Amino acid sequence: MTTPQGKRRAPRPTSELRxxxxxxEEVRLRPGLYAFHSSVMHLQSILWGFDLAVKMHGTTGATLFDANGAFTQWLRHQINGQYGSLIWGYAIELEAKDRGVPAMDLFFELLDKFRAEAAR
Known part of the structure; x- marks a missing residue:
């Protein structure tokens, strides 16, 4: 992510993430640092782990990215078609390949759309 002056901002320490x-947003800044080969499937594994930790520890927080999470349900209506019941990370990677775009770019495009629609 760049600033208005065209510079990339520095990553934030984990302790500052809410x-x-x-x-x-940190992944968007440096996807290869968090997901091997900038793979959406690897990112999905991280997000499933986050959802699992929230559930196991009873902490507050939305579990958006598990099999029945809000993002997953929303995504089924966005790119369902030929991907049916595939896990969402793989479905996004296939869709990105069909569109000829990087999968991580498509993930963030879809995430931004999901968040905009959820805010309404």
Whole structure:
């Protein structure tokens, strides 16, 4: 992510992150640092781990990215078609390949759309 002056901002320490969206903004800044080969499937594994930790420890926080999470349900209506019941990370990677775009770019495009629609 760049600033208006065209410079990339420095990554924030983990202790400054408030929620999963803050974490995802760090991933957006440097996807290869968090997800091997900038793989959406690897990112999905991280997010499933976050959701599992929230559930296991009873902490507050939305579990958006598990099999029945809000993002997953929303995504089924966005790119469902030929991908049916595939896990969402793989479905996004296939969709990105069909569109000829990087999968991580498509993930963040979809995430931004999901967040905008959820805010309404």
């Amino acid at each position: 929620d999963v969206y803050d974490f995802l």
